[in-house]
Amino acid sequence: MATMTAAQQRAQSKAEYDAFLAACPSRKLLDRVSDKWVTLILAALGSGGSPQLGTDGAGEPRPMRYSELSRLLAGVSQKMLTQTLRSLERDGLITRTATATVPVTVFYELTGLGLSLHELMRSLKDWAELHMDEVLANRSEYDTRVA
Amino acid sequence: MATMTAAQQRAQSKAEYDAFLAACPSRKLLDRVSDKWVTLILAALGSGGSPQLGTDGAGEPRPMRYSELSRLLAGVSQKMLTQTLRSLERDGLITRTATATVPVTVFYELTGLGLSLHELMRSLKDWAELHMDEVLANRSEYDTRVA
DNA sequence: CAGGATCCCGCTAGATACTG
DNA sequence: CAGTATCTAGCGGGATCCTG
Numbered sequence: 124m125a126t127m128t129a130a131q132q133r134a135q136s137k138a139e140y141d142a143f144l145a146a147c148p149s150r151k152l153l154d155r156v157s158d159k160w161v162t163l164i165l166a167a168l169g170s171g172g173s174p175q176l177g178t179d180g181a182g183e184p185r186p187m188r189y190s191e192l193s194r195l196l197a198g199v200s201q202k203m204l205t206q207t208l209r210s211l212e213r214d215g216l217i218t219r220t221a222t223a224t225v226p227v228t229v230f231y232e233l234t235g236l237g238l239s240l241h242e243l244m245r246s247l248k249d250w251a252e253l254h255m256d257e258v259l260a261n262r263s264e265y266d267t268r269v270a
Numbered sequence: 271m272a273t274m275t276a277a278q279q280r281a282q283s284k285a286e287y288d289a290f291l292a293a294c295p296s297r298k299l300l301d302r303v304s305d306k307w308v309t310l311i312l313a314a315l316g317s318g319g320s321p322q323l324g325t326d327g328a329g330e331p332r333p334m335r336y337s338e339l340s341r342l343l344a345g346v347s348q349k350m351l352t353q354t355l356r357s358l359e360r361d362g363l364i365t366r367t368a369t370a371t372v373p374v375t376v377f378y379e380l381t382g383l384g385l386s387l388h389e390l391m392r393s394l395k396d397w398a399e400l401h402m403d404e405v406l407a408n409r410s411e412y413d414t415r416v417a
Numbered sequence: 418c419a420g421g422a423t424c425c426c427g428c429t430a431g432a433t434a435c436t437g
Numbered sequence: 438c439a440g441t442a443t444c445t446a447g448c449g450g451g452a453t454c455c456t457g
Contacts, residue, residue, distance in 0.1 A: 261362025
């Protein structure tokens, strides 16, 4: 390829991937991480579960067991939990550690990469909880206006 | 209800909703915003479309036309674009403005609420593009390890 | 130009049953 | 405990045709 200016090289390295393009791999990755269970799992692992009453802020990242995640993410099916955990492991966002006790014990833990995404996922969960009232108000206003 | 500061209202909202609970409305809201098209639309409206070559950083938030969004979000169907725009409008994240020209001209624009979510959505899109290589490497490593 | 309406296929989430 | 395997209903979402 021909010589590029510094600005062009910067643009190139920053725009190596573009999720606006249908064929770009980052589009699929974006689709993957834009998932309810991904968000909740990463939020859970990164914050040590639900914020405890009497403490401010969330906890530290810590490993969690399958059953613990299952209990925390109310309503998640075994299938979706396992499936999502596998895909997160494959993408290198979490690690899976099985110790051969009886019965077997399995821990899931964030990797560095997972931790970087966790920040966003927790913010997203917080955003939803924080602006729920406002969204609810907007919806009812919209519905009465349209109806 | 007694007067509350903004900080108190935030604390109240946070205490009221918990996306970890299946029945909580914020769980549904989280599911809504955890959507590929939501992410891309908000990223587009908040950054004035794709970053231009020769400039660093994304653009300013600006209104965009339906056809412009349609072109920018490569591969989106009319149905999904319209459907997603409607839901975003209903939730008060964007506004829809139609001017009675011939043919009709429609603009979509972020609200303040939408702008607050845009920050997260753009970070998410950036995250996907930034860590694409690393995820790809993790996947192939995982696949060879399992296979 | 900016959609609305309709048809229909594919996939996926969920339920259920079973296991190392 | 931490999954796997299988089945199925439901709907997300694309394609197509039509319109103010």
